[in-house]
Amino acid sequence: xxxxxxxxxxxxxxxxxxxxxxLWKRITAQRIISVVSNVIILIVxxxxxxxxxxxxxxxxxxxxxxxxxxxxFVADVFSSTMVLFTAISALAVSIYSTVGINRARMKYGYFxxxxxxxxxxxxxxxxxxxxxxxxxxxIVIISSFVLMTLGGRKPQMESAIKYVAMNMLxxxxxxxxxxxxxxxxxxxxxxxxxLKIAKIENRALVNxxxxxxxxxxxxxxxxxxxxxWLPSSYHTPPSAIAAIFGxxxxxxxxxxxxxxxxxxxxPNEFITTAFSLIAVATLIxxxxxxxxxxxxxxxxxxxxxxxxxxxxxxxxxxxEVALAGALFYLFHDIIVKTxxxxxxxxxxxIKGTMDMPKLGGLYAExxxxxxxxxxxxxxxxxxxxxxxxxxxxxxxxAGFFAGDYLLIAALIIASxxxxxxxxxxxxxxxxKTEPSLSPDEKAYIDGxxxxxxxxxxxxxxxxxxxxxxxxxxxxxxxxxxxxxKHIAAQMMDTSxxxxxxxxxxxxxxx
Amino acid sequence: MxxxxxxLIGILYSAGIYLMLRRSMVKLLVGLLLLGNxxxxxxxxxxxxxxxxxxxxxxxxxxxxxxxADPIPQSLILTAIVISFGLQSFAIILLKKVHLATGxxxxxxxxxxxxxx
Numbered sequence: 001x002x003x004x005x006x007x008x009x010x011x012x013x014x015x016x017x018x019x020x021x022x023l024w025k026r027i028t029a030q031r032i033i034s035v036v037s038n039v040i041i042l043i044v045x046x047x048x049x050x051x052x053x054x055x056x057x058x059x060x061x062x063x064x065x066x067x068x069x070x071x072x073f074v075a076d077v078f079s080s081t082m083v084l085f086t087a088i089s090a091l092a093v094s095i096y097s098t099v100g101i102n103r104a105r106m107k108y109g110y111f112x113x114x115x116x117x118x119x120x121x122x123x124x125x126x127x128x129x130x131x132x133x134x135x136x137x138x139i140v141i142i143s144s145f146v147l148m149t150l151g152g153r154k155p156q157m158e159s160a161i162k163y164v165a166m167n168m169l170x171x172x173x174x175x176x177x178x179x180x181x182x183x184x185x186x187x188x189x190x191x192x193x194x195l196k197i198a199k200i201e202n203r204a205l206v207n208x209x210x211x212x213x214x215x216x217x218x219x220x221x222x223x224x225x226x227x228x229w230l231p232s233s234y235h236t237p238p239s240a241i242a243a244i245f246g247x248x249x250x251x252x253x254x255x256x257x258x259x260x261x262x263x264x265x266x267p268n269e270f271i272t273t274a275f276s277l278i279a280v281a282t283l284i285x286x287x288x289x290x291x292x293x294x295x296x297x298x299x300x301x302x303x304x305x306x307x308x309x310x311x312x313x314x315x316x317x318x319x320e321v322a323l324a325g326a327l328f329y330l331f332h333d334i335i336v337k338t339x340x341x342x343x344x345x346x347x348x349x350i351k352g353t354m355d356m357p358k359l360g361g362l363y364a365e366x367x368x369x370x371x372x373x374x375x376x377x378x379x380x381x382x383x384x385x386x387x388x389x390x391x392x393x394x395x396x397x398a399g400f401f402a403g404d405y406l407l408i409a410a411l412i413i414a415s416x417x418x419x420x421x422x423x424x425x426x427x428x429x430x431x432k433t434e435p436s437l438s439p440d441e442k443a444y445i446d447g448x449x450x451x452x453x454x455x456x457x458x459x460x461x462x463x464x465x466x467x468x469x470x471x472x473x474x475x476x477x478x479x480x481x482x483x484x485k486h487i488a489a490q491m492m493d494t495s496x497x498x499x500x501x502x503x504x505x506x507x508x509x510x
Numbered sequence: 511m512x513x514x515x516x517x518l519i520g521i522l523y524s525a526g527i528y529l530m531l532r533r534s535m536v537k538l539l540v541g542l543l544l545l546g547n548x549x550x551x552x553x554x555x556x557x558x559x560x561x562x563x564x565x566x567x568x569x570x571x572x573x574x575x576x577x578x579a580d581p582i583p584q585s586l587i588l589t590a591i592v593i594s595f596g597l598q599s600f601a602i603i604l605l606k607k608v609h610l611a612t613g614x615x616x617x618x619x620x621x622x623x624x625x626x627x
Contacts, residue, residue: 049572082533131586131589134590135593137587138593138597140599141597142596142597143532145597145604149604149607152607152611154611154612157604157607157611157612158608158612158620158621160604160608161535161538161604161605161608161617161619161620162620164600164604165538165542167528167532168542168546168597168601169542169545171597172542172545172546172548172549175546175549175553175590176548176549176552177547177552178553178586179552179553179555179556180552181555182553182556182583182586183555183557186580187521188582194545213626382616404516484525
């Protein structure tokens with residue numbers, strides 16, 4: 001089915017960004033327009049999802065050039081689910097930003113860049129063309145560079161250098177891989193590549209190209225040997241920006257990995273073994289990193305790395321059950337990681353620090369807020385029946401079936417360490433009585449209590465909204481699981497995707 | 511001609527990676543620049559180098575008759591150049607800002623906020 005409707009999410013983000021640029025320095029108008037447009041995009045996301053769920057894959061050929069010659073946009077269930085979850089996160093973060101981001105940042109273009117970033121994300125999810133994916137990735141990273149450095153405090157600048165350098169390197173590697181892929185096949189359309197790569201005799205060259213793509217996406221999604229930039233940069237920008245980064249920027253790399261290694265490069269035994277080992281290393285190093293961090297947001301950054309391992313594990317096991325588990329984890333992780341950073345922002349506003357030994361007594365001061373945060377933390381840990389629990393069943397099941405006990409051990413250790421660090425953080429931040437200040441420290445004035453009730457609501461509402469989505473993922477797990485299974489089935493059998501893009505004849509010619 | 515390109519691309523990549531491994535921020539940026547140019551030339555090379563045959567169908571026929579130069583790598587390179595131009599100009603300004611903030615060109619001096627364990 002062909003419809004121009006599918007590029008609406010990214011067009012709306014672009015239109016919003018352009019409108020917002022004309023409202024430069026008019027903050028109130030920018031806030032309202034940004035939130036309203038995010039609501040509209042969420043509705044479009046829901047419509048897009050229901051449409052792809054009911055009628056199957058929708059395509060759009062840009063400029064009406066038939067595939068594989070033009071740029072194709074494809075919305076299958078995977079893409080549209082990602083668009084939907086991205087839209088939920090975007091709405092939450094934009095509401096939170098109206099109070100959480102200071103006025104100076106908003107005056108210098110926070111909201112337009114925010115929408116450009118989401119345009120890039122939606123484009124990356126919806127495109128069916130390798131080079132077009134590169135372009136969307138570049139839009140995402142350029143916007144993220146600006147968000148990272150906006151405000152220009154010294155720690156932000158320092159971390160920005162690492163972030164910019166690593167992301168530019170990742171782009172160059174990605175581009176190199178595209179060059180070799182084009183040299184091998186003469187095509188850039190993903191569906192077409194899927195058919196052409198399968199017929200190439202020189203498998204060594206294909207594997208090398210696949211690994212180059214893996215390194216390019218691996219840097220962006222922070223897998224084991226390539227993640228060092230993440231924990232040293234994600235803690236510096238304001239929480240709303242860190243929430244976008246933590247919730248979505250690593251996940252777009254994961255999305256690309258899933259797309260490439262199920263559609264174009266079908267992993268052989270060497271690659272799946274490599275993925276399993278990388279997943280083990282990512283889980284363990286991420287978990288060890290969490291254990292030694294005292295700063296909350298730094299700890300959360302390591303949790304991002306640790307939990308990326310769960311998704312790579314699904315790719316390493318490469319069975320339908322494992323992929324469904326990894327996809328479920330991906331959806332859960334987008335919501336819960338975004339929420340985690342939003343929560344850390346509220347804590348920062350209340351206490352003025354992220355250093356756990358200096359925090360304390362939050363439960364005594366804000367019992368209701370604390371209980372709400374507890375649900376977020378429990379979802380993250382995966383206490384049954386909350387959302388983090390269900391995908392792990394699938395991963396364990398697939399792991400036992402494959403007999404990959406090393407991976408299972410790593411999954412258990414990572415889950416356990418997540419539980420441990422969250423419990424430790426809970427006692428330190430919420431239960432412990434607040435440590436008395438040394439005489440040379442000034443008492444911090446609670447920045448949350450002094451807010452107007454409406455501003456408080458704007459900070460708390462997104463957290464509640466994402467928490468409800470998390471609860472739904474947990475309690476309505478069979479719905480999310482049926483979506484994940486559907487996507488996993490489409491990943492194992494890519495012929496519907498290829499047929500939707502290239503037409504019914506494409507497969508018969510082969 | 512291909513051999514010349516291969517050697518040139520090899521030099522660009524190796525010099526780029528070497529410079530990226532240095533401690534100076536300026537060298538890091540120059541390294542990224544060289545890597546980007548290497549990647550662009552690689553696209554050009556892998557699209558097959560064909561001299562003097564533009565991808566234009568002659569007026570008296572309806573299909574290509576001779577071997578022609580592939581236009582796609584050139585459009586890809588053009589896009590990549592524009593993108594890398596934007597990225598590099600951003601990175602140069604960022605370096606200047608960082609230099610103003612830290613007063614140093616050494617990447618090892620960027621860890622003042624990483625001290626907590």
